[in-house]
Amino acid sequence: MKKFTVSTDRPYDILIGSNILEKAGTYLNTCLPPCRLCVITDSTVNSLYAQVIMTSLMEHGYQTSKIVFPAGEHSKNLTTYSNILEALADEGLTRSDAIIALGGGVVGDLAGFTAATYMRGIAYVLIPTTFMAAVDASIGGKNSINLLCGKNLAGVFWQPSMVFCDCHTFESLPQTKLLDGAAEAVKYAVISEESLFPHILKRDFTYIIERCVSIKKSIVEADERETGVRQLLNFGHTVGHGIEKLSSYSVSHGQAVAKGMVTEARAAYRCGLSPVDVSIPLEEILQQLGFDLSADYSADEIYHYALMDEKISGGQITLIVPESLGKCRLHKISLSELKTFIRLGLAK
Ligand SMILES: NC(=O)c1ccc[n+]([C@@H]2O[C@H](COP(=O)([O-])OP(=O)(O)OC[C@H]3O[C@@H](n4cnc5c(N)ncnc54)[C@H](O)[C@@H]3O)[C@@H](O)[C@H]2O)c1
Numbered sequence: 001m002k003k004f005t006v007s008t009d010r011p012y013d014i015l016i017g018s019n020i021l022e023k024a025g026t027y028l029n030t031c032l033p034p035c036r037l038c039v040i041t042d043s044t045v046n047s048l049y050a051q052v053i054m055t056s057l058m059e060h061g062y063q064t065s066k067i068v069f070p071a072g073e074h075s076k077n078l079t080t081y082s083n084i085l086e087a088l089a090d091e092g093l094t095r096s097d098a099i100i101a102l103g104g105g106v107v108g109d110l111a112g113f114t115a116a117t118y119m120r121g122i123a124y125v126l127i128p129t130t131f132m133a134a135v136d137a138s139i140g141g142k143n144s145i146n147l148l149c150g151k152n153l154a155g156v157f158w159q160p161s162m163v164f165c166d167c168h169t170f171e172s173l174p175q176t177k178l179l180d181g182a183a184e185a186v187k188y189a190v191i192s193e194e195s196l197f198p199h200i201l202k203r204d205f206t207y208i209i210e211r212c213v214s215i216k217k218s219i220v221e222a223d224e225r226e227t228g229v230r231q232l233l234n235f236g237h238t239v240g241h242g243i244e245k246l247s248s249y250s251v252s253h254g255q256a257v258a259k260g261m262v263t264e265a266r267a268a269y270r271c272g273l274s275p276v277d278v279s280i281p282l283e284e285i286l287q288q289l290g291f292d293l294s295a296d297y298s299a300d301e302i303y304h305y306a307l308m309d310e311k312i313s314g315g316q317i318t319l320i321v322p323e324s325l326g327k328c329r330l331h332k333i334s335l336s337e338l339k340t341f342i343r344l345g346l347a348k
Pocket residue numbers: 042043044045048071072073076103104105106107109129130131132133136137138139140141142143144152169170171172173174177180181253254
């Protein structure tokens with residue numbers, strides 16, 4: 001078992017192991033006293049892992065209940081959020097109780113957003129079951145839901161009490177979902193650690209998770225509320241979020257981020273912001289991994305959604321610009337320049 005402590009305002013541990021789900025109660029006892037725990041999960045994960053978690057929690061002195069919503073990005077919205085809040089209130093969950101988020105990034109974002117707002121904030125523990133959630137979504141306390149106008153537009157910073165990751169759960173993931181997590185791992189390689197690439201190509205999951213957690217932990221500790229260096233983690237996401245939304249979420253987050261990273265890296269080089277065109281090796285690696293990098297939407301369409309990007313402030317957007325593979329920097333441009341940036345990134 002590997003343990004990382006994230007030293008945010010409210011510090012917490014990330015535990016990473018294999019075949020540890022049935023011990024969840026033992027580990028939760030170290031961060032939560034006996035209380036009521038509401039497990040929030042989606043329809044797919046419910047049938048796979050909810051029972052083992054709930055049995056372990058009950059054996060360790062917790063009273064448990066469960067809320068299940070339909071699996072998929074389409075559930076990450078105000079309706080599901082509101083249904084969960086009402087269900088928690090109906091059950092009489094109090095401030096001394098807690099939420100267990102069991103699932104991928106969608107469950108983590110929805111359950112974390114709910115935990116942050118129910119009764120002005122209650123504790124929650126994340127149990128990520130996708131590679132995507134393990135390498136990225138479960139770390140750093142950023143939780144959001146989608147609005148009709150765009151992706152992740154309502155959100156909070158609310159740190160969990162613990163992240164408890166069992167890598168064995170990835171064995172039930174379909175290949176496409178494993179690939180989604182690989183896209184975020186590639187992001188970490190580009191912004192911070194080029195030597196991650198061979199491990200990603202070899203699908204060395206435990207090593208990749210440990211390195212990504214370690215990189216994200218350092219970044220989050222330096223900038224918990226994303227006013228500076230944490231924005232590097234959004235590499236590929238301005239274009240990626242636009243693609244996700246334009247596809248009505250039929251293009252997954254990981255697939256969209258892969259397309260977004262290549263587009264943004266190419267644009268940065270063509271605009272003279274990057275000294276080298278990292279989109280060339282990046283494209284090769286992503287294709288080797290099996291990503292479809294075709295451009296599905298026009299610059300105008302993507303620009304429309306990029307205008308809702310959370311990195312916009314004072315009429316400018318902060319771009320993440322590669323200096324080399326493994327090193328990026330932040331660079332502000334005006335919104336009028338953004339359209340040209342996207343156009344140059346999409347042009348072949
Ligand atoms: N908060 C953050 O910092 C952050 C970071 C990255 C991504 N995200 C968000 O995460 C979401 C994407 O996460 P995701 O890719 O995990 O999506 P997801 O949660 O929708 O999970 C993908 C699919 O896999 C299924 N699944 C989950 N675990 C499984 C398992 N072990 N075996 C079989 N099937 C399983 C789910 O039911 C779902 O159908 C997006 O909404 C994205 O915006 C958030």
